[in-house]
Amino acid sequence: MRKAVVVAIVTAWLFLLWLTHFGGKSPYSYGWAMFPLQNETAKHMHGAAVNPDSFSATEVSLFFYDGRLIDWGGAPNLDLPLHAFSVATLAGITRGTLSASFLANILFFVIAAIAGLNLADRHGIHRGATLVTLLTVYSLPVVLDYIGQPLHYMVGISASFLVVLSMVAMDDISPWVAALAVSILLLNYDPYVFLCALVTWLLFVRRFAKWWHAVVFLVLAPLPKILWTRVLKWASQDTVSTMLRDWFFRPVMNGWKELVAEPLDNALQPFVASHVGVHVAVHQIISMIYWPLVAACVALLFRLRPRVDRRWMLLALLPVFLFLEQFVAAGWDWELNPRRALPVVLAFAVAWCWSAHQVWDRRWGRAGFIAMFVLSAFLALSDTLLHDPALAYLRTGQAMSIRPQEALVKENMRLYPYYMPKLVPNLDIDWTDLDTVRIERKENRRTIFAASQAVGLYLLVGLFWLAARARILPRWAPWGALGVWLVSLARFL
């Protein structure tokens, strides 16, 4: 099977999923209607029903689009500029908020698919196995919930995936290349598990050739994050959002501070917190990867028992650090969002692809993998085919904290206003809502805009350069990214 055919099939599948899951049809929009007592619900953005979080994310995209004034205190996505910058760049060409967002979602996942395919080819994986893996992974909630949302999740996820795949593929990792990889993760969505796994792997498993390489790496890696944080502090006059810190970190820190303050009174806290963590992490994993896939993957790994060399140890570290993260945090995490398990999706994808390759020549093995894809595709399209929102419920934060049987109550719902009065449908969608850009001169707007574009370019071109250096994307990939940005300057015309 030709490489182009694999990419074309995967892209077509992604497009089909977008078509059936955008706006009001997105689980991340209609999901709110499953909770009639909750105040929040989906809202309209240029006619499309979107998750309410989209508004602050789009604000940040517009900040990157034309440097307009932003509510610094309500823009947590400024901490992860790659998505907003990428969408703004595409918006410079499409002149539409929604069209740019959706395009960015699909584009980044297609790029991740190409990178995955190239990496698999390099290791002699059967193309059929790669195709089935890509189609299976792209039938998981990681795509379904976010492909039709103007949100940062898909770009963020695929950027993290690309960084990890690049690191795995690279033969010679110099400290500045490693620092670039970590700096991209540091400025990306929910990077903690990826970061811990990558830094541990670089320092203790893969190891640098010389000890001072480790020092160079540790000094260089956080620099872009520090710089960008400084720019934001300066630009916002220190009013930038601390939501993440206040909502997620503080409660966890306070919880552990209590233990340190009274270790004897809280002697059981480490075990109880880790028990909660194990339970939550396992639940998160089966929320993000349909349980038959998890079960089959574990069984196959047990049977085939791959020899995980140093290079691939990075992927094994991802589930390990998910569990560690949840040991530390789940006891106090108000949200318990299953997205925390996204790094495990990448580890699963690689393990699944390798396993599929190992059994591809056996008819039953091949049939099994195809059957698993068909099951995943059916589950992915269950809301479209059966108007049943139950699957979307399984991966909500609420499903993590409400009694398990609530899922059956949701299974009785249907995607009709009669069952779900809070359902918000799409209206007439405005695909080209953006005007020609004019940046005002006052209040350092032009300097802020230029600095933002610089950091965005660093991340975007850096990411593609990394993937190109790892030979999982073509050599011209960074130039291509730069070229698209240059073309997007047409927004000023």
Place this chain on the structure above:
Amino acid sequence: MHKAVVVLIAVAWLAVVALTHWGSRSPYSYGWAMFPGDDLNAIHLQGATANPDALPIHDVMLYFYDGRYVDWGAAQNLALPLHAFSVATVAGITRSTLLSNYLTNLLFLTIVTIAAVNLADRYGIRRGATLLTLLTLWSLPIVLDYVGQPLHYVVGICASFLVVMSLLAIDDLKPWIAALAVAILLLNYDPYIFIAATVTWLVFVRRFERRWHVVVFLVLAPLPKIAWTQFLRWASHDNMTTHLRDTFIRPVIAGWKEMLADPLGNAMQPFVASHIGVHVALHQIVAMIYWPLVAACVWLLFRLRPRLDRRFMLLALMPAFLFLEQMAAAAWDWELNPRRAIPVVLAFAVAWCWSLDHVWEQRRWRIGAIALCVMSALLAMSDTLLREPVMAFLRTGQAMRLEPQEAMRKENLQLIPYSMPKLVRDQEKITWRDLPPARVQKGDNHRTIFMVSQAMGLFLLVGLFWLTARARILPRWAPFGALGVWMVSLVRFL
């Protein structure tokens, strides 16, 4: 290490656990006080604090003691007579409700210990590995929660464990022996997973020599259960309790019937129910086995990858059937009790013992196994040492149903009335000798009912010990010993 030393150490540990976890110190008693909004609370039985379930169970025990009248409609434990019969037998000697209960619990755990050491010896397992496994196993909730309760759990669990271990150890498995094993399980506590695994294993994995053996097995195995059920219907004038059927089985059947009635309308139900089942089963496992043990065991199995022959496949079927059971039932099970995972505890124990034996020569792993055993012991003793009840919360049905972080709130509770106002203490005077000499009444077929009940109890008790003796995991005289104890217990009539 001498066999007797291993057994002595394990039994000494059991005695320590029992001494620190009976009456009000039992997690199954003080656990109620963690839920101030719940109407139920611990009760007093002969002065000792006990779980409220102990009352109807006590009635069934007295029914086996002297054939006295029982409230048939509330005596669900009549469906699993082994515990009540065994306690009544011991009570015939001790003349004490509490003492006979606690003794029976300890006795059955000791018997399992001996059987396990014998089984491990047969497979050349190092005694050190067996001892560590037993100490770790006896630090798990299956012992802590129930060893100090006048309840059927310890006896029920031990009986199931003995049956499975016997089947593993018997070389020549005749259909009537297999039928006896399944018959004991059918009349035991929560047998569904054990039965499903055993029958599947017998019919499809281990297989009988001839086809008609299967027929003999399938005809004989349910006979005692049918006979006992018919007898209870006759004795109770069809007033036997249907509590289990109504609260656990009916809702599950109704749920699946709904799906069959409208398969397209409920097309997602199988996946949603199985998702709930997988989640609940995993949660139940880590509630019953401390998660570091589960993690270490899985890791060791992954590394060592044992070659499961047909015989030991029975143990692999235990977790498989737990998952299947939960996939089918968890979505409609109001209780979600982690005890469902008890069969996995047995599978874990065998896997742990085998793994430890394989890595025993590696100092690192030996130290690791000892550390895990110490950790388990500390967790087991945490309520005694730290006055904290939180470990007990982790294995409640409520922990399965409430948000995960509820455990962190329970972690702030202390086993003192200020922190847990519903806490019930043991009374100052505990009655250790409360049972009068037995007199079976003459009217209403009392004597016939009493004799049939004793016969059924004897069949189960002696049958169980005969099975283990035939498997050579208990001495040959074990069934005669059981019979002898029963005969001695007839002193209750003096």
